[in-house]
Amino acid sequence: MTTVYFDYAATTPVDPRVLEEMLPYMSDDYGNASSIHHMGRKPSVVAETWRGKIASLLEAKPAEIIFTSGGTESNNAAIFGALAASEGKHIISAKTEHNAVLHPVEYAQKMGYEVSWLPLDSDGRVTPDALKQCLRKDTALVSLMHVNNETGTVQPIEELTTICKDQGVAFHCDTVQSVGKIPVSVKTLGVDFLSMSAHKIYGPKGSGALYVRSGAPWKPWMHGGSHERGRRGGTLNVPGICGLGKALELAVQEMQQNTRHLRELKDYFIQQLQEIIPDNYTFNGHPDTCIPHILSVTLKDHNGQPMDGEMLLLNLDMEGICCSNGAACTSGTILPSHVMMALGYNEDMARSTLRFSMGTSNTTEQVNHVIHTLKKIIDRHSEASS
Amino acid sequence: MTTVYFDYAATTPVDPRVLEEMLPYMSDDYGNASSIHHMGRKPSVVAETWRGKIASLLEAKPAEIIFTSGGTESNNAAIFGALAASEGKHIISAKTEHNAVLHPVEYAQKMGYEVSWLPLDSDGRVTPDALKQCLRKDTALVSLMHVNNETGTVQPIEELTTICKDQGVAFHCDTVQSVGKIPVSVKTLGVDFLSMSAHKIYGPKGSGALYVRSGAPWKPWMHGGSHERGRRGGTLNVPGICGLGKALELAVQEMQQNTRHLRELKDYFIQQLQEIIPDNYTFNGHPDTCIPHILSVTLKDHNGQPMDGEMLLLNLDMEGICCSNGAACTSGTILPSHVMMALGYNEDMARSTLRFSMGTSNTTEQVNHVIHTLKKIIDRHSEASS
Numbered sequence: 001m002t003t004v005y006f007d008y009a010a011t012t013p014v015d016p017r018v019l020e021e022m023l024p025y026m027s028d029d030y031g032n033a034s035s036i037h038h039m040g041r042k043p044s045v046v047a048e049t050w051r052g053k054i055a056s057l058l059e060a061k062p063a064e065i066i067f068t069s070g071g072t073e074s075n076n077a078a079i080f081g082a083l084a085a086s087e088g089k090h091i092i093s094a095k096t097e098h099n100a101v102l103h104p105v106e107y108a109q110k111m112g113y114e115v116s117w118l119p120l121d122s123d124g125r126v127t128p129d130a131l132k133q134c135l136r137k138d139t140a141l142v143s144l145m146h147v148n149n150e151t152g153t154v155q156p157i158e159e160l161t162t163i164c165k166d167q168g169v170a171f172h173c174d175t176v177q178s179v180g181k182i183p184v185s186v187k188t189l190g191v192d193f194l195s196m197s198a199h200k201i202y203g204p205k206g207s208g209a210l211y212v213r214s215g216a217p218w219k220p221w222m223h224g225g226s227h228e229r230g231r232r233g234g235t236l237n238v239p240g241i242c243g244l245g246k247a248l249e250l251a252v253q254e255m256q257q258n259t260r261h262l263r264e265l266k267d268y269f270i271q272q273l274q275e276i277i278p279d280n281y282t283f284n285g286h287p288d289t290c291i292p293h294i295l296s297v298t299l300k301d302h303n304g305q306p307m308d309g310e311m312l313l314l315n316l317d318m319e320g321i322c323c324s325n326g327a328a329c330t331s332g333t334i335l336p337s338h339v340m341m342a343l344g345y346n347e348d349m350a351r352s353t354l355r356f357s358m359g360t361s362n363t364t365e366q367v368n369h370v371i372h373t374l375k376k377i378i379d380r381h382s383e384a385s386s
Numbered sequence: 387m388t389t390v391y392f393d394y395a396a397t398t399p400v401d402p403r404v405l406e407e408m409l410p411y412m413s414d415d416y417g418n419a420s421s422i423h424h425m426g427r428k429p430s431v432v433a434e435t436w437r438g439k440i441a442s443l444l445e446a447k448p449a450e451i452i453f454t455s456g457g458t459e460s461n462n463a464a465i466f467g468a469l470a471a472s473e474g475k476h477i478i479s480a481k482t483e484h485n486a487v488l489h490p491v492e493y494a495q496k497m498g499y500e501v502s503w504l505p506l507d508s509d510g511r512v513t514p515d516a517l518k519q520c521l522r523k524d525t526a527l528v529s530l531m532h533v534n535n536e537t538g539t540v541q542p543i544e545e546l547t548t549i550c551k552d553q554g555v556a557f558h559c560d561t562v563q564s565v566g567k568i569p570v571s572v573k574t575l576g577v578d579f580l581s582m583s584a585h586k587i588y589g590p591k592g593s594g595a596l597y598v599r600s601g602a603p604w605k606p607w608m609h610g611g612s613h614e615r616g617r618r619g620g621t622l623n624v625p626g627i628c629g630l631g632k633a634l635e636l637a638v639q640e641m642q643q644n645t646r647h648l649r650e651l652k653d654y655f656i657q658q659l660q661e662i663i664p665d666n667y668t669f670n671g672h673p674d675t676c677i678p679h680i681l682s683v684t685l686k687d688h689n690g691q692p693m694d695g696e697m698l699l700l701n702l703d704m705e706g707i708c709c710s711n712g713a714a715c716t717s718g719t720i721l722p723s724h725v726m727m728a729l730g731y732n733e734d735m736a737r738s739t740l741r742f743s744m745g746t747s748n749t750t751e752q753v754n755h756v757i758h759t760l761k762k763i764i765d766r767h768s769e770a771s772s
Contacts (some may be wrong), residue, residue, distance in 0.1 A: 003424070003425060007417075010420075010421050010426075011414045011418040011421075011621060013412070014412040015413075016413060026399070026405055027399045027400045027402060028399070030397060030398065030399040031393075031397065032396040034396075035708065035710060036396075036696075036699060036700075037699065037702075038389070038706075038708065039708045040708075068455075069455030069456075069620065069623075070607075071456075072621075073455065073459075074612035075610070076608050076609060076610070082405070098610075098611075099610050099619065100611060102746065103619065104609040104610070106609075124442070151520065185387065195713060204412065204625065205621055205622070205624060205625065206626045207765055218640040222462050223460060223462060223490040223492075224484075224486035224490040225458070225484075226485070226486045233462075233485065233489060234455065234456050234458035235458075235591055236454065236591070237455075237456075237590075237591040238591060239591065239592075253395055260398060269717075310422075314422075317422075322417070322422070322424070322425045322426075324423075358610070363643075
């Protein structure tokens with residue numbers, strides 16, 4: 001069985017060019033970047049070189065980049081670090097955030113912080129007015145993602161940060177699904193904190209970065225040695241840093257051609273859905289403000305009944321097709337997606353939503369295979385349940 | 387110039403057998419271990435297999451092992467997680483701890499916790515009586531390392547945990563320098579929390595684990611997805627997990643032969659110091675309770691004056707020799723080691739202390755090279771300053 005992978009928003013393979021950048025620092029130039037001898041200097045220089053390149057790709061300063069173990073750590077460090085540095089006891093976020101933001105915010109809530117959950121428009125976007133109405137004098141932090149991982153909806157971050165800047169409120173943005181896919185500049189976005197991860201952009205797992213704007217009130221979250229100018233303890237994961245840097249560099253260099261490919265593929269996907277199963281799908285997310293690599297569809301059978309997502313995933317998997325329903329799998333049970341629920345879907349509709357997330361290697365033939373398999377499953381299911 | 391690496395306590399190269407275990411999960415079986423399709427299942431199975439093996443090597447249960455980004459994260463998660471789960475506001479630790487324990491404890495102190503710093507005997511060990519005297523009804527946690535990273539001194543953890551168990555006080559042990567070097571069993575040690583890191587035992591950087599005893603009061607520290615049974619958010623770093631597992635497996639399998647080699651090498655090192663520069667060194671740490679791979683010596687010139695550690699390190703480095711003074715280097719200035727200061731050394735003595743930490747590939751010829759180079763530096767320096 002050939003694998004047809006449409007789950008690039010979950011994770012990506014390490015690009016061979018990225019791996020090549022990492023390998024010399026595994027068993028050869030393996031020194032600890034904090035050591036002052038020559039075995040430490042080379043890894044230190046290479047880590048600082050990548051820090052500079054990453055900063056430059058994000059239009060940040062090198063000292064504003066802190067290497068972390070990934071998006072989740074970056075989000076935790078941004079949120080708890082900003083809260084620790086503020087007198088305010090109020091947080092603003094949205095229920096459509098990834099659990100890596102949602103759960104730290106909810107934990108803060110348990111610790112006594114008040115949280116305002118922003119209302120969303122039908123496409124899952126926050127309007128400037130909604131944000132204005134939630135802001136308070138004691139707001140310590142606004143945390144909103146750039147691109148939603150399930151629907152692909154792009155938030156109008158620039159408009160939102162402008163409002164926060166006026167009020168002197170710190171803004172954290174999780175860009176795990178946007179960085180390397182669409183232009184991400186800390187200057188343009190106007191954020192104070194920004195999280196990113198390597199393994200969503202053909203880099204290694206266990207590597208990410210946190211941007212902390214110079215001057216932004218923030219306290220370190222992971223305490224230890226004086227690494228990262230005292231802002232994040234722990235021996236520098238130099239291979240991971242090289243991997244993150246190279247992955248981001250390639251993603252930015254090749255963004256135009258990748259975007260063209262992904263956009264064509266998504267257009268083709270939607271066109272084929274329309275042609276083959278026009279009555280069985282609803283497209284989620286706004287077509288104009290949706291990132292090209294994520295396609296979210298809600299599926300129903302020929303009787304108009306929502307399809308069971310778990311059954312769909314398992315049947316697609318049996319044909320080699322990997323996609324996702326966007327929600328994490330806990331002890332064998334698929335929970336309905338909290339994102340779709342926050343967007344007003346009922347449980348059945350949320351459960352019948354699939355995410356196809358595309359990557360550089362996907363082809364129109366693979367799309368055909370997916371859609372014909374979907375049709376087969378829907379036909380079979382409709383017949384059995386009619 | 388040939389590199390003579392005597393800084394294995396700082397970090398180690400990735401063993402080729404370890405790298406071989408990691409590579410398939412980089413670009414081939416790259417799936418997200420939380421995905422329910424076939425691309426997720428294989429990494430998930432391999433991660434759980436290594437969890438089981440690691441647990442078994444530590445005499446723990448698989449569910450008691452949480453994968454982390456390394457020793458520092460494990461220490462932070464153990465300390466802050468234990469504190470969050472306790473009513474107590476008192477912590478017991480020692481000033482000789484690694485900064486990855488010292489700084490979280492000091493941060494807790496700033497947050498309002500009271501800290502008792504244990505007195506140490508001349509070898510840097512905690513006596514059961516000293517611990518008994520520090521324990522209070524509101525003690526939330528005792529955190530003590532198994533093996534000191536600068537002196538190699540082994541703490542009598544079993545004796546100390548017995549006391550804590552009697553009083554119902556949780557015990558965290560940082561085993562970053564002991565695991566894989568000497569037998570480490572959570573049962574024998576009797577700890578509630580145990581931290582470990584891969585890159586000190588020929589595994590990859592950015593990978594570690596935290597043991598949390600089943601039933602021990604503890605709350606998750608890194609919040610996010612439902613990974614690790616909801617106890618640590620973040621996509622599983624499957625290559626890192628394979629690397630940690632294989633590294634630990636090899637370290638335990640080859641412990642006997644490695645220990646023999648390291649002990650012989652350390653004996654030879656001390657014997658040669660005694661033969662070549664008998665009046666210029668003092669050995670630190672108790673000879674019987676010191677781990678074989680760490681050798682700490684304080685050096686003085688022929689005039690009896692302490693040698694400057696930074697000068698020694700740089701001069702050794704010019705001859706290809708990599709070792710450490712145990713303290714982190716901050717913006718070009720070497721701070722006197724907080725460990726040596728805690729052991730009662732003055733600043734000059736602390737600065738003149740070097741750590742030679744040995745690994746599997748070190749040889750007696752390399753030891754000869756180190757000692758002859760040391761002699762040359764001491765002779766030259768003594769002449770210049772006399």
